[in-house]
Amino acid sequence: EDQVTQSPEALRLQEGESSSLNCSYTVSGLRGLFWYRQDPGKGPEFLFTLYSAGEEKEKERLKATLTKKESFLHITAPKPEDSATYLCAVQATFGLTGGGNKLTFGTGTQLKVEL
């Protein structure tokens, strides 16, 4: 069974204090790893897709990296508007239900950035 574990569960940073969020995964064969941002009471917002170990993607203050066992979301000089829950999800090469469409999510890291 595919599993995703995110750490820490919660993280409090001062504005400008860089840090990293971790996503460890076990999957039969990785088709893709996805990062999402979720604001309270809203649906997840897509950030990145990573497909193979060594791949990196960047967007503004966020940078996602991937190894064979985990992914990191690096936040450089965060601002209060970066406060949200960050979700990681994996998609296996072939699921048991209709062709590998299933995303398995972690429980997320709740990030709070303070002035």
Place this chain on the structure above:
Amino acid sequence: DAMVIQNPRYQVTQFGKPVTLSCSQTLNHNVMYWYQQKSSQAPKLLFHYYDKDFNNEADTPDNFQSRRPNTSFCFLDIRSPGLGDAAMYLCATSRDRGGTEAFFGQGTRLTVV
């Protein structure tokens, strides 16, 4: 500009009274998903459609049903809601199978009284 639209945003229903949540998309994506997310938990896949092909997760209760009358619309029917079904229900779409990102709607917060 909203691409995946869920209605209503908030739904209150009585214990045991059937309720339907709706989702529409303007992306013309082949795949539509329904996820359930309880407080501080990971979204959990209930079922998905690839075009008209319906795929039910093994642990999705029989109480939950879905319909996709056309490419743009998908419905989640809860036949007899229990208190444990109170949650955020998320609809998502993706262009194709495997490896393509899913885009989520804003969710419907369901309260059962």
